[in-house]
Amino acid sequence: MKPQSYKNHIFYYPPHHYFFYGAVIAAFAVCGFGIYKYEEQRLLWIFMAAVIFLITWLAVMVRMHYALGNQNRIVRLEMRLRYYILTGKRFEQIEERLDFKQIAMRFAPDEELPALLDKAIKEHLSPDEIKRHIINWLPDKMRV
Numbered sequence: 001m002k003p004q005s006y007k008n009h010i011f012y013y014p015p016h017h018y019f020f021y022g023a024v025i026a027a028f029a030v031c032g033f034g035i036y037k038y039e040e041q042r043l044l045w046i047f048m049a050a051v052i053f054l055i056t057w058l059a060v061m062v063r064m065h066y067a068l069g070n071q072n073r074i075v076r077l078e079m080r081l082r083y084y085i086l087t088g089k090r091f092e093q094i095e096e097r098l099d100f101k102q103i104a105m106r107f108a109p110d111e112e113l114p115a116l117l118d119k120a121i122k123e124h125l126s127p128d129e130i131k132r133h134i135i136n137w138l139p140d141k142m143r144v
Contacts, residue, residue, distance in 0.1 A: 020059070027052045072100065079106050086114055094121065101127040108134045 002008055012018070031052065034045035076095070083091035094117065095103075104127040105116050112135060120130050 024052065024056050075103060075106060076100075079103055082106075082110065082113065083117070086110055097121055099127075102130060104128075104130045105134070107131065107138050107140065109136045109138045112136065 028049060031045050031049035035042055035049070038045065080091040080095070083089070083094070098120070102120055102125070105113060105120060108116050116130065116133055119125065119133065125133070
């Protein structure tokens with residue numbers, strides 16, 4: 001593999017970027033042609049276009065689902081690192097007692113995080129309650 005540079009840093013996944021999107025565009029073009037050329041079969045061509053649209057939409061949604069799953073994993077790792085840096089203790093034992101949505105406390109700044117975490121565990125706070133206890137909100141501007 002070549003060393004990365006400005007000229008080659010963009011990565012295309014040929015089956016996805018060229019074949020899949022190319023096939024979708026071609027299929028829509030064929031359907032569009034069929035809709036106008038074969039008036040007696042217009043409903044069939046519209047149905048085929050709708051099926052192609054649904055398949056494309058499903059592919060995009062699955063891709064988004066994978067991105068969100070990966071992002072959630074990164075959020076967990078971020079919380080583990082922050083907790084370890086702040087307390088010198090591992091987060092995994094505490095993490096087992098929390099629902100993933102309770103990790104909403106990641107929006108708390110470092111000064112508030114350990115106390116908020118203890119309170120969330122002791123009082124079984126919901127994600128919304130955790131967010132309401134945060135005084136100085138730490139926004140996540142990189143969420144997918």
